[in-house]
Amino acid sequence: MNEKIQAQDLSAVSETMLATLYSHAVESRRPDALIHDPRAEELVARIDFDFARHQMGEDDQAATCVRLRQFDRFAQAFLTAHPDGVVVHIGCGLDTRFDRVDNGQVTWYDLDLPPVIELRRKLLEETPRYKMIPASAQAASALDLAWLDVVDVYPGKPFLFIAEGVFMYFSDAEMRRLVLALRERFPGAELIFDVASPLIVWLQNLSLARMKANFRMRWSLRRYDALEQWSPGIRLLEAWYYTSLKESIPRLQKLQTLFRLFPPLGKGMVILRYRLDQSLVQMEEQPMKDKSAVWRYVIAALVGAVVGGLAVALAGRLLPKMMDRMMDRMRSEFPRQMMARMQAEGCDPMEMCQRMMAEFRAQEQRE
């Protein structure tokens, strides 16, 4: 009855879930606990694993638990807005967020790699509102995302996809494939995940190399709104940083000071909340079309004003000079030439005058 359950066939990345589980359990027992997670304490007691091997330092444990608390808050906010929504927890590990945020109405899916779900199923019960999916969210092609069919059975229901401590192990191509598939199939869905800057991923990989770990982090974001460029209909709604913490947590004080002093570190880890909405596409494209038309008019008006202004300025300087030259010639040469030609060509003054005026205009044009 009290026999412990073995954690078997776990990949090195999957094993990291035991470290986070243990940190939640240890934190939960502290008098100054940042989170209360009795389920984590219970699971740690039931799994046959040398957890002490994964004991985190005090500050790392506090940081991990603050992250969990913020993810819980985001999930709770989603459920407050959509009490009967559907939540898909990607890379759930042994986390029991469902127990912590369940509102009695949500339909919840915990998804992770098959060996992890196998272990979960030995520890936790599925119910009509709580289910598990053994699958990989890392897709080499769209076909690998067949698990989407399992959850795509609630037409019109609001969806939340949430992934904590997972996407940094994916490649950029895998992330794009996943995000675009979610956007396509779940209009209006929210996607909440954590990600780090390239600098932090580089630092984390240095420390993984030092620990001789056989996996590395791969995905990072230089700009946290970068997903918006992947396709229309993707909107960044919120970004949460450790520096967003209003309270002072004694165990995090050193880290918080470091983060404040070096913003690239302070802003190097973030939880992002995105909206994926294909229906936004038309709304976005329409104003974009209108905007570009307005801009075309504005640019044409500006160019017109500049060219017109130059023309007026030029004409203002040249025209008086031309008139002066014309008047000078008419005053000095015109009468003398006219008399001479009238005699030579034998025509009357009026005819001669018209002929000379025409020649004069032609010459002006040539000049």
Ligand SMILES: C[S@@+](CC[C@H](N)C(=O)[O-])C[C@H]1O[C@@H](n2cnc3c(N)ncnc32)[C@H](O)[C@@H]1O
């Ligand atoms: C650091 S653990 C985090 C677990 C849990 N989210 C938490 O915060 O305690 C990373 C988790 O991502 C899962 N994971 C890694 N690659 C995955 C994939 N391709 N599909 C689904 N889950 C994956 C691992 O099995 C592991 O449970």
